Amino acid sequence: MQIGMIGLGRMGGNIVRRLMRNGHTAAVYDRDERAVSALVTDGAVGAADIEDLLRKLTPPRVVWVMLPAGPITEGTIETLSGLLSAGDIIIDGGNTFWKDDIRRARWLKQRGVHYVDVGTSGGVWGLERGYCMMIGGEKEIVKRLDPIFSALAPGEGDISPTPGRDDRDGRDSRPTRGYLHAGPSGAGHFVKMIHNGIEYGLMQAYAEGFDILKNANSEALPKEERYNFDLTDIAETWRRGSVITSWLLDLTTAALTRDPQLGDYTGYVEDSGEGRWTIMAAIDEAVPADVLSAALYARFRSRRDHTFGEKILSAMRQGFGGHVEPKDRA
């Protein structure tokens, strides 16, 4: 199949590369001309702007938008909606809020344009490992795009089959190959959102565990109860046969192997929309999400020197007990 890609960052570029490696063709556009040139070198057709890109695609056209979620993606899709024709398809592969997908799909439908939302996991490893994809949209349209999704997905690889699952029973075989038609518009990004929410929780669980190990030789402890652990070796050991093996643990082990002090990291941790939206979805559904929330808040807190709330605490403590907090950590 032929695809048009708008946005050639870390994700967009490699998606095009993986498609071309699998026999698909692509026309590509990015504001950054060098990004376009790099892909042209790899075999893509370069475009000077969006209109040019659309001219280089054969109808019905498939345009994959791989840009930062929010106004940039929104604006691009608005632009596209004015240029596309009935039967064309827009794929939003970014991290869009799923309610925006519902709104957009409804609005594009009026113009006969199809809209497919794809949540993509795999990060910088996707080019080699393949992309795990969660897809929302009309059944027929998702089916029509299958050659693309199939090429991008990791495939069965050497992942051991799930006991009891046999796709020859008539089960949808796409999940076994690493992609999913999750439901109507927004469903793809919803499932990807939850994926990231879980990711935050998993990461924070490891982070707290390693933190307790690291502080096991704290001077606040009695001398005979202190340990000076080798975190690198602990992580390595847990990779083998333990209950908590995971890809995230593999990555943690690699980082600790490079530098057990993780001296290159300040401890300032960003978060993105999905972790936040996950909490909002939980609240909308009245589902308790203590762990996923705490994981998000740990990131918020990591980015502040102190909160105003902490000053409130000290002020109360002085008020009722005359406590004067020590000067801050030097």
Place this chain on the structure above:
Amino acid sequence: MQIGMIGLGRMGGNIVRRLMRNGHTAAVYDRDERAVSALVTDGAVGAADIEDLLRKLTPPRVVWVMLPAGPITEGTIETLSGLLSAGDIIIDGGNTFWKDDIRRARWLKQRGVHYVDVGTSGGVWGLERGYCMMIGGEKEIVKRLDPIFSALAPGEGDISPTPGRDDRDGRDSRPTRGYLHAGPSGAGHFVKMIHNGIEYGLMQAYAEGFDILKNANSEALPKEERYNFDLTDIAETWRRGSVITSWLLDLTTAALTRDPQLGDYTGYVEDSGEGRWTIMAAIDEAVPADVLSAALYARFRSRRDHTFGEKILSAMRQGFGGHVEPKDRA
């Protein structure tokens, strides 16, 4: 009654003063001679050391220990146990771990010495407002000490009676006057421990609320959804007729009135044993204590620049997504 007081800090000194104001007498000792002198000026009998103190008391003697919980209190009680006679009473008014009370009471009983644990709330305000006391120990002994507890307690004051409570029905009237015989040894400190655990939770609830108000004009928000709130006026308003009126809110309001920025506080917040032991008690009982734990952890976090856990998070994020966190807050 006559009492011997060991430890003349903020709490011990004022307890003696309040007792003397109510017609009791006291012999006092502290390592710091000036603390002793100050109380002597106020009418107490000064002692040069613990043995001297005991000589100045008429048997059966009552010795109130008001020292930092832990080794200092423990050592003092060991010393006392070697000097006291059957029938004497030790009161531990500090913030002792309740399981230590159980152990000590059992051990002192073998020597005929009685042990009473008193959890005391009221802080620097106790001299004027009276001390709210939670008491553990033998029924008869606690009764014998009633003149002391009654004098220290705040009394009914102008606190409105609880609807439906009428102590003339045969109810214990001590709670209405602000003190409680909570149960056998350790019960006083157990109840005080939970009091402080709740205190942490209440404080953190206010802290988070004011934090959200404070950040309502964050530049991360759309301009038309920002507010620049006057926290001082908000706190003052809530003191009148709202559901969240409390003494802690009164103290917060006073602090915000002095300085709405709370510029004198760094945001470094100490915690003491009771908050921690509350969580341990919850875990022993398998009672979920999400709020009390989160309140404790917020204090732990306030005292660190960054946690090692946060670096673990950044290392993972770089591992799977190539994310490089921005340099830390300047």
Place this chain on the structure above:
Amino acid sequence: MQIGMIGLGRMGGNIVRRLMRNGHTAAVYDRDERAVSALVTDGAVGAADIEDLLRKLTPPRVVWVMLPAGPITEGTIETLSGLLSAGDIIIDGGNTFWKDDIRRARWLKQRGVHYVDVGTSGGVWGLERGYCMMIGGEKEIVKRLDPIFSALAPGEGDISPTPGRDDRDGRDSRPTRGYLHAGPSGAGHFVKMIHNGIEYGLMQAYAEGFDILKNANSEALPKEERYNFDLTDIAETWRRGSVITSWLLDLTTAALTRDPQLGDYTGYVEDSGEGRWTIMAAIDEAVPADVLSAALYARFRSRRDHTFGEKILSAMRQGFGGHVEPKDRA
């Protein structure tokens, strides 16, 4: 002043009563004719429908809407907007989401109608104690309505003044009397939202503390470390001189005095929008709100028999350890 009140439930009816007691007049409407009749008996002018209500008010008219937040309030304000004239004022005294206030105010402004949002705390006690009010809207309009707010507010009462606050210094004296012009449209409901968010946190802190006390005689504990506490007396004691005195504690004490087992309550706990929106505001601002979230989730959980998440846990435990969970609590 004259006011029109739509919605004569627990809150609306008593607001009208308190206004009339203070010399104001009111025309009133409710779908429930009996509610109207009851107020007419108390001196209000009854109306048969909204149009009738508006006819009975002298321009510029002030209409206070006191209805359940959401579609009912929204629909009523839409209806009013078609009937009111330039210069009229709508007050929304319900628990509206603050972003809806911003939207409505902007839209009503185009028709020359003023919009004031009032968050009201005080519940069933407001008639006697007065209502603590947090107000958003245009400065001049809020000022014009001052006779109403001043009459509804609790006033200084016997609340002790905040040290350091002297309204004769030129400070706004309204907070000292229990009401606040918090800022432009939405600010009133925003502050009320945070008030309720804090309320959830405070309540949960008490709830967890009493839960630990209640379970201190759990059979899972060693016999010599169990206590059988009198929660009623503990609560009563804490009302006097302790750090955790509050109105919520007063209410808890009253309930425990009626029945220490709280046998009339199932433990199923509702939540309303404010607690949820508080978390969303925290997330928008990237403010960690661990305690306020945990308090909300405890309510969510209280309303479920079991979560699906808990079944997931059991399924994993069986998967890796062969653990079979006991049959559920009988």
Place this chain on the structure above:
Amino acid sequence: MQIGMIGLGRMGGNIVRRLMRNGHTAAVYDRDERAVSALVTDGAVGAADIEDLLRKLTPPRVVWVMLPAGPITEGTIETLSGLLSAGDIIIDGGNTFWKDDIRRARWLKQRGVHYVDVGTSGGVWGLERGYCMMIGGEKEIVKRLDPIFSALAPGEGDISPTPGRDDRDGRDSRPTRGYLHAGPSGAGHFVKMIHNGIEYGLMQAYAEGFDILKNANSEALPKEERYNFDLTDIAETWRRGSVITSWLLDLTTAALTRDPQLGDYTGYVEDSGEGRWTIMAAIDEAVPADVLSAALYARFRSRRDHTFGEKILSAMRQGFGGHVEPKDRA
């Protein structure tokens, strides 16, 4: 090597089997004679009681205790200490509290008996996959036991090597083969404890995520924002190339494949000591552990119909707002 095994449950029996498969010999004892017989059939030497077991071992003897942590293990080790000679070794392979290890090791050392604590992960899968082991004790003793640990460990298997780790550099190669000498006495169980603490957090993160997916078609949501997700297919998809792949996810997928409703599970979830001790260690070190605590509390809560705390909440709500909660879920 020759080993004596006390305790032939799920873990103990399979450990013996895996050792014998690798050329080691074993004498075995269990209170349950059938468990002994089963192992004898597999090639072990059966013993009638502990004394008999010790007679069947050649000095210096190695006795592995694989019993429920707590009084049973403690009592067995006390018995052994009276029967063993200088130079003999006790291995505690159960889930013992690490501070108990420190105490025991000190006490056994006085008798010349060595003590090794081994935390073992791998559960019912260990016989085939091997056991991930975290070991505490004297360096030389752990080394002497290496043939045993090496046989039990999973080995490198087909786990991809950690980039940057090359054991030929002089690194300890045991972690790469799935076992670890973590440090002196207690270190093994400490690291295993943290392993389980992390496990709780990971499990709860998945549980909450699937719970939100499951409730995405809740009737509380607007119709056009509901999804009816296929959790089995979602889990399967995430196993391939996503960031959250893990063994726990594999197990979850298998369970959902068997029954997407997980109808065999009530949702009542046990917890064991390690999850609790992890929190206590965090508190001792003043490390915030929000996620690991929340994961533990979710299990506590799962085992109650309602908490007393929830009744406290309802009582307050009625107190200030007249709210009457609906009857409980039918």
